Amino acid sequence: xxxPRHWRLKKQRYSLTGEVCPHCSAKIFPPRDVxxxxxxxxxxxxxxxxxxEVFSYTAxxxxxxxxxxxxxxxIALVKLNEGPIVTAQLTDLGTEPVRIGMPVEMxxxxxxxxxxxxxxxxxxxxxxxxxxx
Amino acid sequence: MLPVGEHWDLSLRTLGAxxxxxxxxxxxNLQPDAIYIGNGLANILSHQxxxxxxxxxxxxxxxxxxxxxxxxxxxxxxxxxxxxMAVQSGLVDIAIALGVEKITECDGSTAQAAQDLILNxxxxxxxxxxxxxxxxxxxxxxxxxxxxDRSVFQNIALQSYQHAQGNPYxxxxxxxxxxxxxxxxxxxxxxxxxDVSSLADGAAALVVTRxxxxxxxxxxxxxxxxxxxxxxxxxSLHDRHQLLQYRAASQSAASALRKAGLSLSxxxxxxxxxxxAIDVVLAMEAxxxxxxxxxxxxxxxxxxxxxxxxxxxNPLGASSAYQLVETVLQMRGEAGACQIGNLPKxxxxxxxGGLGSTAITHILGH
Numbered sequence: 001x002x003x004p005r006h007w008r009l010k011k012q013r014y015s016l017t018g019e020v021c022p023h024c025s026a027k028i029f030p031p032r033d034v035x036x037x038x039x040x041x042x043x044x045x046x047x048x049x050x051x052x053e054v055f056s057y058t059a060x061x062x063x064x065x066x067x068x069x070x071x072x073x074x075i076a077l078v079k080l081n082e083g084p085i086v087t088a089q090l091t092d093l094g095t096e097p098v099r100i101g102m103p104v105e106m107x108x109x110x111x112x113x114x115x116x117x118x119x120x121x122x123x124x125x126x127x128x129x130x131x132x133x
Numbered sequence: 134m135l136p137v138g139e140h141w142d143l144s145l146r147t148l149g150a151x152x153x154x155x156x157x158x159x160x161x162n163l164q165p166d167a168i169y170i171g172n173g174l175a176n177i178l179s180h181q182x183x184x185x186x187x188x189x190x191x192x193x194x195x196x197x198x199x200x201x202x203x204x205x206x207x208x209x210x211x212x213x214x215x216x217x218m219a220v221q222s223g224l225v226d227i228a229i230a231l232g233v234e235k236i237t238e239c240d241g242s243t244a245q246a247a248q249d250l251i252l253n254x255x256x257x258x259x260x261x262x263x264x265x266x267x268x269x270x271x272x273x274x275x276x277x278x279x280x281x282d283r284s285v286f287q288n289i290a291l292q293s294y295q296h297a298q299g300n301p302y303x304x305x306x307x308x309x310x311x312x313x314x315x316x317x318x319x320x321x322x323x324x325x326x327x328d329v330s331s332l333a334d335g336a337a338a339l340v341v342t343r344x345x346x347x348x349x350x351x352x353x354x355x356x357x358x359x360x361x362x363x364x365x366x367x368x369s370l371h372d373r374h375q376l377l378q379y380r381a382a383s384q385s386a387a388s389a390l391r392k393a394g395l396s397l398s399x400x401x402x403x404x405x406x407x408x409x410a411i412d413v414v415l416a417m418e419a420x421x422x423x424x425x426x427x428x429x430x431x432x433x434x435x436x437x438x439x440x441x442x443x444x445x446x447n448p449l450g451a452s453s454a455y456q457l458v459e460t461v462l463q464m465r466g467e468a469g470a471c472q473i474g475n476l477p478k479x480x481x482x483x484x485x486g487g488l489g490s491t492a493i494t495h496i497l498g499h
């Protein structure tokens with residue numbers, strides 16, 4: 001477990017904090033120093049709503065180490081309402097089949113167990129179908 | 134070039150050194166000034182860095198220049214491009230490009246986890262994405278946008294496995310039938326077992342030099358490098374403006390052809406990257422061999438003439454060196470049962486690293 005690395009990413013993982021470009025107003029996630037739209041410096045924090053829709057997806061049965069307890073799981077590109085796309089697991093699907101265009105919202109969940117003796121558990125964003133009613 | 138497979142009896146350094154020595158023997162025993170090594174996973178899977186010193190010394194060349202190039206699946210092509218630039222610059226007379234990968238020291242899930250490092254670790258890998266799942270996500274979107282079903286991948290896979298039957302260096306030499314393909318288990322829907330290449334051990338090397346340094350008797354076997362280009366696209370799928378456009382493939386193809394002063398219609402042989410069936414589809418469209426939505430219609434074109442990553446097997450960083458060696462064999466008329474009808478005078482060879490995030494293209498000619 002690389003503690004500084006996960007500490008550094010906590011705002012992105014826990015609150016989906018990205019950036020808005022002060023020059024061209026593009027919304028950016030994950031944050032980066034150079035705006036991918038206009039090439040100028042981007043440093044203004046912006047918190048995304050966490051609402052979006054499934055852009056594409058697949059299922060993973062042979063999960064990598066640290067994720068095997070969760071398998072099988074669905075993983076998707078989620079297009080946020082503000083524009084950017086994020087890669088995330090889908091959760092709380094019940095019997096609902098995943099489809100492109102499915103409305104989803106961010107939730108904070110356990111992402112990965114650390115198999116080593118220190119037992120640190122990583123939390124972050126997943127997306128679930130938007131609750132009806 | 135060594136056979137692709139599970140070489141439990143050979144170490145990383147032995148695989149690499151043997152491929153180097155075979156390439157030198159083929160060249161008429163030239164003495165190399167430099168060995169450039171393409172490798173993706175030795176740092177992780179063999180717990181071994183500094184391959185330049187390890188392998189070049191093992192091959193019997195202490196004292197020469199050597200170091201490693203890494204570009205995921207395109208590592209071998211990156212080493213080959215480095216060799217071309219070194220020789221063309223005049224700083225090096227004779228360079229070797231080696232692609233080597235040792236995968237089968239460990240169990241499959243460890244190898245898989247290592248391969249997944251070619252994704253963006255912080256924002257893809259950490260969220261549980263794998264390489265084949267990433268390819269499947271691209272494929273799912275493709276099928277949805279163009280209103281197709283997963284049968285479009287069938288001919289790509291069948292062609293690769295069919296070509297591998299005649300390649301003594303290939304891992305899968307039994308071929309597969311339509312019936313077997315259609316009964317395959319899903320790997321990551323919509324990609325099945327036969328749509329995703331298998332990782333394996335392998336090593337392949339090429340000697341790069343100037344014409345006047347080649348022994349007279351070996352000059353007939355010489356193949357020219359007419360163009361070479363490397364281009365990158367965003368690493369993460371979520372950072373791409375157009376998920377279904379392999380921009381790096383498009384740019385590196387156009388750039389290499391421009392440097393060669395040739396167009397696609399001049400190419401007698403196409404070697405396209407097929408680590409996943411969807412890679413072929415999107416590379417076909419990116420390169421300009423098919424219009425968008427039709428890159429799966431490959432029936433009329435010979436691709437991966439010796440089996441590609443699907444049929445030959447995929448020794449990740451070495452696969453692109455295999456592509457180049459296989460193309461040289463085709464151009465010399467030494468491809469045996471895989472030999473295509475008319476001896477190709479020109480060839481287009483493209484290797485992808487990651488899910489289309491790095492693309493290295495070479496144009497070869499007589």
